[in-house]
Amino acid sequence: MANNLNISLDFIKQMKQEILRSRYIVAKIANAESLKLYFNIGKDIETKSQDEKWGAKVLE
Secondary structure (H helix, E strand, O other), X not given: OHHHHHHHHHXXXXXXXXXXXXXXXXXXXXXXXXXXXXXXXXXXXXXXXXXXXXOOOOOO
């Protein structure tokens, strides 16, 4: 019985590690996508403000 309990605890620890690893990967991907989005927004605003005349209210 005690042997089965140790195997179950080891299995649970392994599953927990897999979940944590997966969460870390998802967070990394989400952060990378957010950075790309904000960079592209900034680039688009910069391009638009350079194409427009001074005072054109690129952003309201």
